[in-house]
Amino acid sequence: MIREKIAVRFGVREYNLVMLVWLLLATFSFVLLHWSKIASDDIKSTRTSTQLPIDEASPLNRYADMNAGEEKILKVSKWRYAYLLLLMAIVNAQMNGIIPSIQSYAAIPYSQATYHLGLTLSNIAAPVACFLPLLVQLKGIPAMSCFTVLSSLLTAVIVTLAAMSPTPFLHTSIFGKILAVAIVVCASVLHSYLRTVFATVLRESAEDSESRLFWCGVFIQVGSFLGSCVMFPLVNVFNIFTAAPPCPP
Known part of the structure; x- marks a missing residue:
C-alpha cells in the first residue's frame, strides 16, 4: 500500500470557527424566541384565544371539567420534572459531547470505511428515531430510566473501544467492524428517541408548557456543554486516547 498525503481543504481552526458561528447563531435564535417582544405577543395571543369564557348553563362545562381532571392527572411533580431534566442532560452529554469526541478513535482502527x-x-x-414516539411512547419513569441506562451502556462500550485504540478487540475481523457500526447506530437511535420522549412528556404534562420546554432546551445545552468539557481535556490535554494510523503499514 502506497501512502499518499492529500492536502486538506480547510484546517481545524477554520472548522472550529464555523462551528462556533453556528452555535452562536443557534443561541441567539433561542434567546430571541424566548425574550423578544414578537414571541411574547404570539404567546399572549395564543393563550387569549384558548381561554374563551364558557356559559355556566352550557353543557360544555362538563367537558371542561373533564379536561381539567385529565390535566391534573397529567401534571408532573417537581421531583419528576427535575429528574426528567437530569435525564435530558445525561442523554445530551453522551449524544453531543462524549460520542462525537471519541467516535473516530473507536471506529478508525477497524477501517476508514467503518x-x-x-x-x-x-x-x-x-x-x-425522532418519529418513533408516535408509535412507541414511554410514560413511566422506570421505563425511561431503563432506556437511559441502556443508552449509557452503549456509550460506555464506545468509550471502551476508543480507549483500546489503535488495537480494539476484533479489529482484524469483519465482526468487529459490524459491532462498531451497530453500536454507534443503536446509541444514536436511543439518544434521539429519548430526547424526543423527554421533550414530549415535559410539554404534555404541564399548563406552562412554554416554560418547561424552555428549561428542557437549557438542559440540552447544559448536558452538551458538560459532556464536551469533560472530554476536551481527556482527548487534547491528557491524551488518553491514541489515534490509529489512517493508512496502516
Missing part, C-alpha cells in the same frame, strides 16, 4: 459508515448511518437514523 468510521464513515457508522457516521453516515447514525446521522440518518437519528432523525428517523
Whole structure:
C-alpha cells in the first residue's frame, strides 16, 4: 500500500470557527424566541384565544371539567420534572459531547470505511428515531430510566473501544467492524428517541408548557456543554486516547 498525503481543504481552526458561528447563531435564535417582544405577543395571543369564557348553563362545562381532571392527572411533580431534566442532560452529554469526541478513535482502527459508515448511518437514523414516539411512547419513569441506562451502556462500550485504540478487540475481523457500526447506530437511535420522549412528556404534562420546554432546551445545552468539557481535556490535554494510523503499514 502506497501512502499518499492529500492536502486538506480547510484546517481545524477554520472548522472550529464555523462551528462556533453556528452555535452562536443557534443561541441567539433561542434567546430571541424566548425574550423578544414578537414571541411574547404570539404567546399572549395564543393563550387569549384558548381561554374563551364558557356559559355556566352550557353543557360544555362538563367537558371542561373533564379536561381539567385529565390535566391534573397529567401534571408532573417537581421531583419528576427535575429528574426528567437530569435525564435530558445525561442523554445530551453522551449524544453531543462524549460520542462525537471519541467516535473516530473507536471506529478508525477497524477501517476508514467503518468510521464513515457508522457516521453516515447514525446521522440518518437519528432523525428517523425522532418519529418513533408516535408509535412507541414511554410514560413511566422506570421505563425511561431503563432506556437511559441502556443508552449509557452503549456509550460506555464506545468509550471502551476508543480507549483500546489503535488495537480494539476484533479489529482484524469483519465482526468487529459490524459491532462498531451497530453500536454507534443503536446509541444514536436511543439518544434521539429519548430526547424526543423527554421533550414530549415535559410539554404534555404541564399548563406552562412554554416554560418547561424552555428549561428542557437549557438542559440540552447544559448536558452538551458538560459532556464536551469533560472530554476536551481527556482527548487534547491528557491524551488518553491514541489515534490509529489512517493508512496502516
